[in-house]
Amino acid sequence: MDLLTLNQFPNVAANAPATLVTEELRGFSVHALILEQGGTAFTKAQIDNFRTTIGGKDLFDNITGTVLQNQNTYDGLTSTTNFLAFFFGDPMANTVRGKHLGDLDLSIYDSPLEIQVDIGGATAPTLKAHALVGPPKLAMPYGYSEAEAMMVRALIRSQLQPTAAVTRKSFGIGLGSETGARLRRIHFHHANLTSVELKKNSIIKHDDISIALNDFVQEEYGRVASGATHYVLDRIFDGNQGEAEATVDRNGRPHPLQVNLTTSGADTIETYADVITAPGLI
Numbered sequence: 001m002d003l004l005t006l007n008q009f010p011n012v013a014a015n016a017p018a019t020l021v022t023e024e025l026r027g028f029s030v031h032a033l034i035l036e037q038g039g040t041a042f043t044k045a046q047i048d049n050f051r052t053t054i055g056g057k058d059l060f061d062n063i064t065g066t067v068l069q070n071q072n073t074y075d076g077l078t079s080t081t082n083f084l085a086f087f088f089g090d091p092m093a094n095t096v097r098g099k100h101l102g103d104l105d106l107s108i109y110d111s112p113l114e115i116q117v118d119i120g121g122a123t124a125p126t127l128k129a130h131a132l133v134g135p136p137k138l139a140m141p142y143g144y145s146e147a148e149a150m151m152v153r154a155l156i157r158s159q160l161q162p163t164a165a166v167t168r169k170s171f172g173i174g175l176g177s178e179t180g181a182r183l184r185r186i187h188f189h190h191a192n193l194t195s196v197e198l199k200k201n202s203i204i205k206h207d208d209i210s211i212a213l214n215d216f217v218q219e220e221y222g223r224v225a226s227g228a229t230h231y232v233l234d235r236i237f238d239g240n241q242g243e244a245e246a247t248v249d250r251n252g253r254p255h256p257l258q259v260n261l262t263t264s265g266a267d268t269i270e271t272y273a274d275v276i277t278a279p280g281l282i
Contacts, residue, residue, distance in 0.1 A: 001031055006129040012119070018127050019116045028133035029140070030104040031089040035117065035129060037082045042125035044069050044084055049118040052086065054104065055111040057279040060086065060155040063272065070226035071187055071272070074218075088153045090241065097142040098241035100134065102153030102276050107136035109279060150278045153184075160261070160269040168197055168208060168260040173271050175247055175257055181277035182244035185234040186259070189270040196233050197260040200245065206233055208262065233259075244276060 004025075009018040033052065037043070047065030051058060065084055073079050076092050093099040106113065119125055134140065137149040156174040175183055188196065196214075198206035214232070215225055221237050235245045248254050261269070 001132050001134045002028075004131050004133060006115075006131060009117075009127050009129070012125055012127045014119055014122045014125055017116055017118045019114065020129055021112050021114045022129075023112045025106050025113055025131055025133060026110060027107050027136070028131075029100065029135060029137050030106060030113075031100065031132040031134060032085050032087040033115065033129060033131055035084045035127065037084070038126035038128075040123040040125075042119070042122035042127075043081075046120040046122045046125075047084065047117060048120045049116070050084070050086065051114075051116040051118075053114040053116075054106075054109050054279055057282050059088075059104070059152060059279060059282070062157045063155065067189060067270070067272075070189075070230055071274075074187075074223055074225055074230070074232055076222050076224075090153070090239075092239055093241050094239040095241075097144075098239070100137065100140060100142065101144075101148065101241055102151065103134070103137060104152045105137045105149050107138075108150055151182075151276045152279055154275055154277055154279070154282055156273040156275060156282065158271045158273070160271060161267070162261070162263050162269075163266050165192075165263055165265050167262050169262075170258050170260050173259050173273060175259075175273050175275065180248045180252065180281060181275040182246055183257075184236050184241075184244045184274040184276065185232055187272045187274065188231040188233070188261075189272075190229055190231060190263075190267055192263045192265040192267040193231050193261060193269060194264050195262040196231060197258075197262075198233060199258040199260070200255055202256070202258075205235075205245070208260070 009020045012018045044065035051061040089100045089103045137144045158173045160171045195210045197208040218237050
């Protein structure tokens with residue numbers, strides 16, 4: 001892979017959005033975007049939102065620097081002062097093919113890439129953007145189909161607000177279930193969540209699993225959630241990208257997917273469905 005430094009953000013200031021619209025990555029497959037923070041005082045906690053858009057579609061949005069780093073840390077990625085990355089691919093996948101399956105192929109999506117970083121109360125902040133890139137996915141020697149070359153990793157955010165303690169209550173979470181997405185995992189950032197259940201076609205796939213049991217199994221595979229307020233329903237904790245949950249059948253009909261939550265009280269739960277999908281279907 002090549003490591004490129006992108007053009008400068010036109011404006012970088014505290015309590016303001018910094019936006020870069022670039023065509024520098026046309027023709028490449030983008031494995032990761034990397035933010036480099038500098039200045040007198042500018043930390044991940046002062047990134048109020050990180051958003052990336054292609055062709056009018058947000059690939060991820062409404063995610064703070066702290067939350068994104070928590071998700072990266074769960075994946076076993078490094079937490080380094082002044083650097084924050086979003087990986088379209090998966091450096092922790094078991095195979096090279098799996099590592100690049102979610103790469104954003106800008107030889108297919110021939111549009112400018114928009115990167116926006118909402119900066120909070122930093123002091124004299126500076127900001128640079130870098131990209132890890134490779135050849136188009138169809139030029140890679142991994143046998144991707146045209147449909148796979150169009151797929152990209154995206155985060156779909158939902159907010160859930162149980163008003164009291166609930167037991168195995170179903171909540172609507174944006175999963176891309178009508179778009180042909182493959183569900184890799186769901187991150188729950190919460191205060192009172194105690195267990196999660198996933199059903200597909202009425203068959204239990206994740207059986208009302210407690211935080212303690214969920215954390216134990218994932219830690220055996222080197223995945224560590226960021227404390228008691230971070231629960232990850234992970235379909236690929238062993239690094240096997242082929243186990244990402246299909247949301248439609250071979251005929252394009254949506255699979256009935258049901259996510260049931262148990263909480264110890266009222267809560268506001270931020271969820272991020274980590275999916276592989278086509279940008280036009282988000």
